[in-house]
Amino acid sequence: MKRVASLLxxxxxxxxxxxxxxxxxxxxxxxxxxxxxxxTVCHSAKMYTMTTGTRQDWITAIKWMQETQGLWEFDPETEKTILDYLSKEYAPKNTSRRRPLLTSDLLPPK
Ligand code: HEC
Structure with missing residues (x-):
């Protein structure tokens, strides 16, 4: 019994x-x-696994590649699959409604 439990x-x-x-x-x-x-046809998957983005960010990146880098158009279903995956698995880590703290270059000079 114990064995079954640990297997589960x-x-x-x-x-x-x-x-x-x-x-x-x-x-x-x-x-x-x-x-x-x-x-992964033109570049390694690292191009997107090393980054994160909202659905809109991913749409923008894909549009940019379609307009300037020869990326083909997707049928709506494929595009939805791609965007669902990226926006879920590579979403921005900070999901709080509070903005992240400003970095020093964005602060007024002392
Ligand atoms: C037809 C070739 C091609 C295909 C297919 C392609 N890309 Fe790209 N992508 C590029 C090129 C070229 C760059 C610019 C590479 C560089 O800056 O060195 C790029 C850059 C990127 C970047 C970085 C953009 C930035 O703002 O710096 C991301 C993210 C990305 N691709 C994601 C994807 C995703 C997701 C897909 C699948 C939907 C995809 N790529 C398919 C050609 C392609």
């Missing part, structure tokens, strides 16, 4: 822990393969 615990831990794809470093979550297939 291990299984649920495995399920909760963040899974990372070793080849790309991407978080394995819903839609990640679609993002991998479309977003």
């Amino acid at each position: 615990l291990l299984a649920s831990l495995g399920f909760c822990a963040e899974q990372i794809d070793p080849a790309t470093g991407m978080k394995i979550a819903e839609g990640w393969e679609t993002v991998r297939d479309n977003c």
Whole structure:
């Protein structure tokens, strides 16, 4: 009985822990393969796994690549999958409504 319980615990831990794809470093979550297939063609996945952004930030980045870097247009469903993945898995860390503290270069001179 005890053994079953610890097996269940291990299984649920495995399920909760963040899974990372070793080849790309991407978080394995819903839609990640679609993002991998479309977003690792011209540059490594690091271009977006090292950064975070709101849905609007991701839309802006994708529009910019479409307008200037030869990124193809997506059908609405693919675009939604990509944006859902990025805006959920690589969301800004500070989700508080309070703005982050100002850095010294933004403060008035002493
Ligand atoms: C057709 C080629 C191409 C594809 C496909 C592509 N990108 Fe890019 N992307 C670029 C180029 C070129 C740059 C600029 C690279 C540099 O600055 O060195 C770039 C830069 C970026 C940047 C950095 C933008 C910035 O503001 O500095 C992000 C984030 C990014 N890509 C994410 C993605 C995502 C997400 C996808 C999939 C939807 C994707 N890319 C697919 C060509 C592409």
